[in-house]
Amino acid sequence: MQSSAHTADGTANVPRLAAHFASLEVQNHAARLGMWLFLATEILLFAGLFVCYGCYRFLFPEAWAAGSRSLDLFWGTVNTIVLITSSLTAALAVHYAKEGKNKEVGVMFALTLVMAMGFLVIKYFEYHHKFDIGTLPGRYYFYEGMQMPGITLYFTVYFCSTALHALHVVIGMTVLAVAMVRAFTKKDFGPNNYTMVELGSMYWHLVDLVWIFLFPMLYLV
Amino acid sequence: MTPSSSLDTAGAAPHDEHHDHHPSYLVDGTTIKSWLLTVDHKRIGVMFLFFILLFFLVGGIFALLIRVELLTPGPTIMDAMTYNRTFTLHGLVMIFLFMIPAIPAVFGNFMLPLMLGAKDVAFPRLNLASFYIYLTGAVFMLWGMLNGGLDTGWTFYTPYSTHTTTTVAPVMFGAFIIGFSSIATGINFIVTCHTMRAPGITWFKMPLFVWAIYATSCIQVLATPVIGLLTVLVAVENLFSFGMFDPARGGDPVLFQHLFWFYSHPAVYIMVLPAFGVMSEVVSTYSRKNIFGYRAVAYSSLGIAFVGFFAWGHHMFVSGQSTFDAGVFGVLTMLVGVFTAIKVFNWVGTVYKGAVEFSTPFAYFCGFLFFTVFGGMTGIALGTVSLDVPWHDTYFVVAHFHFIMVGATIMAFLASLHYWFPKMFGKTYHEGWGLVSAALIILGFNATFIPQFLVGNNGMPRRYYDYPERFQALNVASTAGASLLAFGFLIIAFYLTYALVFGEASGKNPWRSKGYEWVSESPPPTHNFVGPQVTFPEEPHFYVDPKKAEVPDAV
Numbered sequence: 001m002q003s004s005a006h007t008a009d010g011t012a013n014v015p016r017l018a019a020h021f022a023s024l025e026v027q028n029h030a031a032r033l034g035m036w037l038f039l040a041t042e043i044l045l046f047a048g049l050f051v052c053y054g055c056y057r058f059l060f061p062e063a064w065a066a067g068s069r070s071l072d073l074f075w076g077t078v079n080t081i082v083l084i085t086s087s088l089t090a091a092l093a094v095h096y097a098k099e100g101k102n103k104e105v106g107v108m109f110a111l112t113l114v115m116a117m118g119f120l121v122i123k124y125f126e127y128h129h130k131f132d133i134g135t136l137p138g139r140y141y142f143y144e145g146m147q148m149p150g151i152t153l154y155f156t157v158y159f160c161s162t163a164l165h166a167l168h169v170v171i172g173m174t175v176l177a178v179a180m181v182r183a184f185t186k187k188d189f190g191p192n193n194y195t196m197v198e199l200g201s202m203y204w205h206l207v208d209l210v211w212i213f214l215f216p217m218l219y220l221v
Numbered sequence: 222m223t224p225s226s227s228l229d230t231a232g233a234a235p236h237d238e239h240h241d242h243h244p245s246y247l248v249d250g251t252t253i254k255s256w257l258l259t260v261d262h263k264r265i266g267v268m269f270l271f272f273i274l275l276f277f278l279v280g281g282i283f284a285l286l287i288r289v290e291l292l293t294p295g296p297t298i299m300d301a302m303t304y305n306r307t308f309t310l311h312g313l314v315m316i317f318l319f320m321i322p323a324i325p326a327v328f329g330n331f332m333l334p335l336m337l338g339a340k341d342v343a344f345p346r347l348n349l350a351s352f353y354i355y356l357t358g359a360v361f362m363l364w365g366m367l368n369g370g371l372d373t374g375w376t377f378y379t380p381y382s383t384h385t386t387t388t389v390a391p392v393m394f395g396a397f398i399i400g401f402s403s404i405a406t407g408i409n410f411i412v413t414c415h416t417m418r419a420p421g422i423t424w425f426k427m428p429l430f431v432w433a434i435y436a437t438s439c440i441q442v443l444a445t446p447v448i449g450l451l452t453v454l455v456a457v458e459n460l461f462s463f464g465m466f467d468p469a470r471g472g473d474p475v476l477f478q479h480l481f482w483f484y485s486h487p488a489v490y491i492m493v494l495p496a497f498g499v500m501s502e503v504v505s506t507y508s509r510k511n512i513f514g515y516r517a518v519a520y521s522s523l524g525i526a527f528v529g530f531f532a533w534g535h536h537m538f539v540s541g542q543s544t545f546d547a548g549v550f551g552v553l554t555m556l557v558g559v560f561t562a563i564k565v566f567n568w569v570g571t572v573y574k575g576a577v578e579f580s581t582p583f584a585y586f587c588g589f590l591f592f593t594v595f596g597g598m599t600g601i602a603l604g605t606v607s608l609d610v611p612w613h614d615t616y617f618v619v620a621h622f623h624f625i626m627v628g629a630t631i632m633a634f635l636a637s638l639h640y641w642f643p644k645m646f647g648k649t650y651h652e653g654w655g656l657v658s659a660a661l662i663i664l665g666f667n668a669t670f671i672p673q674f675l676v677g678n679n680g681m682p683r684r685y686y687d688y689p690e691r692f693q694a695l696n697v698a699s700t701a702g703a704s705l706l707a708f709g710f711l712i713i714a715f716y717l718t719y720a721l722v723f724g725e726a727s728g729k730n731p732w733r734s735k736g737y738e739w740v741s742e743s744p745p746p747t748h749n750f751v752g753p754q755v756t757f758p759e760e761p762h763f764y765v766d767p768k769k770a771e772v773p774d775a776v
Contacts, residue, residue, distance in 0.1 A: 019748070020340035020417070030343045030416040037408045037442055045446035048454075048480055052465065055476050063471075138464035150471040156463045160454070 028195050035199045039206050042168070046210050049161045053217060056157060060150025067154030068219060070135060070146065072126060076219040079122050080211065086115035087208040090176070090201040093183075097194035102187040105197060109180035112204065116173045123166055130155070158218055165210055172207045175200045243746035245647065260345035261747055265352050266331035267645065272356065273323050279363075280314035283307050285707060288669075288700040294688050301686040305372035306387070308684060312375030313366070313392065317399050318359050320630050321488065324495035325441075326355070326406055328637045329434045331645060333410060335738040336428045338419025338755045340748045343412040351405035354398055362395030374684060376485070379466035379477045383458040393456035400449040403491075407441030410434055421757045425519070428737050428761040429512060432519040433498025436526040440487045440494070444530070448484035451477070475540050482533035489626050490529040494522055496633030497564055500589055503636050504568050505762035506734040507583040508575025512762060514567040524560040532557055538609045547606045554604035561597055565590065580732075581655030582640040588663035589632035596625030599674070614684075617677030620670040628666055635662070635713070642717070643731045647744045648724030654716040661709030668702025735762050 021027040057064045093108035134142035137156035179200045183189055189197055246263045250256075256264055286307050290297045299307065330348065334341055342348050365371065369388035373381055382389055414435050418427070427435075454465050455477075464470030466477040505512050512518055534542060534550030542550075568590065577583065599621040603609050612618060642650055676695040681688055688696070730739045737757060741749050 018345075020334075020342075020345065026416050030412050033415055034344060034347075034408050034412045037411055038404075041404050041408075041442055041446045044443060045450050048447045048450035051480065052476060055473060056471070059473065060471060137461075138467070138470055139462045152464055153471045156465050156470075156472075160457075160463070160465070 024192065031195050031199060035202055039202065042206055043210075046161070046164070046213075049157065049164065050213070050217070053157050053161070056150060056153050060148075060153065063146075063148050063150035063154050066146050066148065067135075067151055067158070068221070071158075071219050072129070073219055075122050075126055076215060079119050080215045082115050082119050082122070083208050083211050086112045086119070087205055089115070090204040093179075094194065094198050094201045097183075097189040097197040098191055100190035102183045102189050105189055106180050106183035109176050109183065109200075112176055113173055113180065116169055116176075120166065120169060123162065161214055161218070165207070165214060168207045168210065172200075172204045175203055243748075243751045245742065245744040246747045247646070247744050249747045258349070260341070260349050262330050262334050262342050262345065262348060263645075263745065263747075263749075265348050266327050266329075268352055269322065269326040269330060269355070270645075272359070273319055273327055276314050276318035276359065277323075280311055280319055281707065281710065283311040283314065285703060287311060288703040290686075291688070291696050292700050294690060294693060302372060304686045305374075305684075306366070306370035309371045309374050310366045313362060313371070313396075315627070316375055316488070316492075317362065317396055320492040320627070321399075321403060322355060322406070323492075323630065323634050324499060324637065325410070325434055325437055325491075326351075326402075328430075328499065328641060329406075329410060329437075329495060332641065332738045333413060333431060333434060334417065335644075335741055335745060335749055336431050336736070336761075337413065337417050337422060338737065338740070338750070338757060339413065339417035340750065342409050343417055344409050347405050348409055351402040351409070354405065355402035358395045358398030358400075358402060360395070361391050361398060365391030365395060376481065377455060378481075379455065379458070379472075379474045380468060382455055383462070383467060385459075389459040390456040393452040393459075397449050397452045397456075400445045400452070403441045404445050404449075407438035407445070410438040411442065414438075419755060419757060422737075425516065426757065426760050427519075429501035429515070429518050429522075430495075430498035430736075433494050433501070433522045436522040437491050437494045437498075439523075440491050440526050440529065444484045444487040444491075447480060448488075451480050451484070475537070475542075478537050478540055479533070482536045483530075486533040486536065487526075487529045489622075490525055492626055492630050494525060496589070496630045497522065497525075497561075499633040499637045499640075500568060500586055501564075502736055502762075503582045503586050503640055504571045505764075506640070506732050506736060507578045507580060507586070508572045509578070509733075509764045510571050510575040510762075511760065511764060512567060513570030513573075514563075515760075517563050518567050521560040521563040524563075525557055528553060528556045528560065532604075535604050535609070538606050539613045544606075551604050551606050555601060558597055558601050558604075561593065565594060565597075578732075580639075580652060581650075581659050582636040584656055584659040584663070585632045585636035585639070588659070588666070589629055589636065591663075592624050592628030592632060592666070596621060596623075596628060600625055612677065614682055615677035616673045616681050616683055619683045620673035620677055623670050623673070628670070631662075631666075635659070638713075638717070640732070641738075642720070643727030644738060644743045644745075646721055646724075647727055648720050649727040649731060650720035650724060651716050654712060658709045658712040658716075661705055661712065665702050665704075665706030665709055668705055669699050670702070672696070672698040672702070735759070735764055737761050 017024050017027060021030070089108045089111040093105045093112070096102075096104035096108060130136060133145075134140075135146070135155050136142070137159045138152055141152040141155060179196055182196070246261055250259075256268065259265065286298070287304070290299055290304055290307070330342070333339075365388040368391075371377070371382075371385075371389060371392045372387045373385060373389070377389070377393070414427070414431060454463075457463055458465055458467065464472050466472045466474050468474060501512055501518055532550060532554045534546055535554045538547050538550075568586075599617070603612060603618065603621055639650065639655055642648065672695040676692050676699070677683070679692065679695075681692045727743060729743050732739075740755060740757070742751075
């Protein structure tokens with residue numbers, strides 16, 4: 001979070017060269033490299049959960065199959081489409097930022113935010129349903145329909161990974177909202193000054209990418 | 222006078238026509254705010270130094286309490302629960318608050334930009350943020366330790382850690398926050414190495430300390446997120462019983478161990494690789510020779526970082542791992558020994574026929590070499606499955622990692638503290654007291670941990686509160702050694718504080734070192750270099766024939 005917040009500040013105002021960099025090009029290169037490294041740490045953060053998933057799937061294949069089938073595939077698919085589309089608009093925002101079309105940048109980010117909100121709303125209804133029927137992690141599990149060894153673990157993994165992902169959605173939305181407000185008010189994105197848009201968008205792609213792994217793992221296979 | 226040529230007038234008092242306009246970083250702004258909100262890597266390094274020394278003191282006091290408690294069998298000064306909390310606090314403070322940030326956050330922060338001819342690290346504000354993140358995490362951790370106190374040992378193995386009634390969540394949360402500080406520092410240093418090198422400093426002209434910090438940063442960035450996730454899972458598990466690692470709900474505690482050691486084994490190299498880097502600088506400076514086999518040392522740092530990721534299973538030989546896995550992890554563990562041996566041979570090759578100046582940092586280098594070789598060899602022994610099984614969880618393991626990980630790191634920390642003291646503060650310390658305390662510390666360290674090797678080999682398990690009569694002699698010996706060690710540290714604290722206040726000005730380069738960090742003034746001005754872009758025509762530590770170099774102006 002820190003690196004994205006920092007790079008967001010680092011390019012505030014007109015293309016500004018911090019005193020310790022040799023050139024603006026180097027400065028932007030540094031910001032991008034820092035962001036890539038940060039994204040690598042994010043992937044490793046989720047990798048721990050993926051390992052838990054793989055390990056327990058191997059130990060409890062029946063529970064995993066049953067748990068996976070109990071999820072709402074329709075809304076899961078809708079959510080995936082929503083999130084992938086939001087990544088498209090985020091990528092378009094970068095495209096417009098390079099051309100200095102600040103209004104389009106703002107609109108694209110606004111669309112991304114709307115879709116992100118939609119994603120969270122659908123996720124909320126999915127969660128709500130699970131709280132109702134009792135497919136909850138660990139000792140909170142009270143669903144009578146599925147009783148087998150490891151089934152509570154499936155929902156532990158499900159809730160831990162989707163909640164962590166949802167947290168990242170919220171963080172990504174905050175970053176994009178800041179960029180959107182700037183595109184509408186300061187209107188200073190242009191060919192030399194689009195690092196903030198680019199990094200925010202990169203972060204959003206990560207959020208999307210993690211979901212692209214979570215969706216088949218939890219819903220499909 | 223260009224900075225690069227001024228190297229040759231080593232030892233002369235700092236004299237620069239810009240001096241009046243460019244005060245040293247220490248006096249450029251003297252308000253408390255100018256320190257707390259600084260983005261200068263040097264000031265951040267000094268602030269880290271202050272707190273790291275503070276936490277070292279805390280961890281050290283708890284180490285002494287453990288040793289006093291173990292002086293006699295049965296209760297000596299505390300009850301069993303307090304003892305459990307004490308050794309947990311000792312481990313957590315020493316590892317998360319002292320050793321992991323010790324060399325990278327203090328000396329890495331201070332020296333990296335100087336060694337690369339840069340004005341600052343790539344992200345100065347992120348750098349400051351990492352300092353406050355570290356403090357926040359430390360506050361959470363210590364608050365948790367004081368309010369209830371964790372009793373699981375620093376490894377917080379499940380299922381005990383998820384069921385214990387002591388304060389797990391704040392401590393885990395503190396460790397999670399400190400992880401972010403570590404990641405931020407790592408990202409910052411990697412990007413700095415990639416983008417901030419001065420013209421002329423190619424990858425293979427980077428000082429070896431930079432290589433070591435670079436390798437360390439790679440580990441920090443890649444391994445820390447996993448422990449971050451794990452600490453959160455353990456805290457959640459402890460608060461809400463989700464059952465992720467609870468065998469009663471199908472969870473697998475061995476999975477926890479895998480994830481834990483996936484971070485915590487590379488973390489050992491986060492602690493020791495910067496130590497190797499410091500030693501490469503120190504051995505060159507005080508032997509007045511360029512390092513023997515520069516590329517071998519640089520590559521072996523990366524090699525250790527890489528192989529370190531695939532050796533974690535050797536912590537779990539008795540945890541129900543398959544024999545095949547144990548064999549594979551055993552072999553991969555040996556590879557770390559190969560890379561370390563490459564470094565050791567190169568350091569020794571550097572000293573060979575050098576013009577050795579036996580000053581305090583070099584004394585620590587000698588201690589370091591002993592601890593690395595001795596501790597490393599016991600590590601090879603422990604990496605052998607058949608030997609590890611009887612030694613597992615005995616004092617032999619405690620003594621082993623205190624030799625290689627703690628011993629090597631503390632030797633390097635003290636060596637860098639003395640070697641870079643003039644660089645950081647522009648003052649000289651008393652050389653005689655430096656050597657006396659170095660001798661005390663090296664002797665004290667051996668006196669503390671050699672008995673532990675023996676008592677462990679005789680079968681005394683680690684972390685036990687009580688022990689049979691027959692182990693008492695060795696435990697007394699170990700406690701006596703620890704007192705010697707503490708006494709050595711006390712002397713250092715006295716003379717360095719004295720030097721800081723009353724010490725004579727050291728001049729720009731008292732060691733006549735040709736390391737890149739000495740190109741700038743000592744202490745450096747706020748933006749490190751004054752005037753036009755500095756050039757680095759020669760490789761670091763480019764000394765002429767050592768025989769001639771004994772005479773300062775023979776160049």
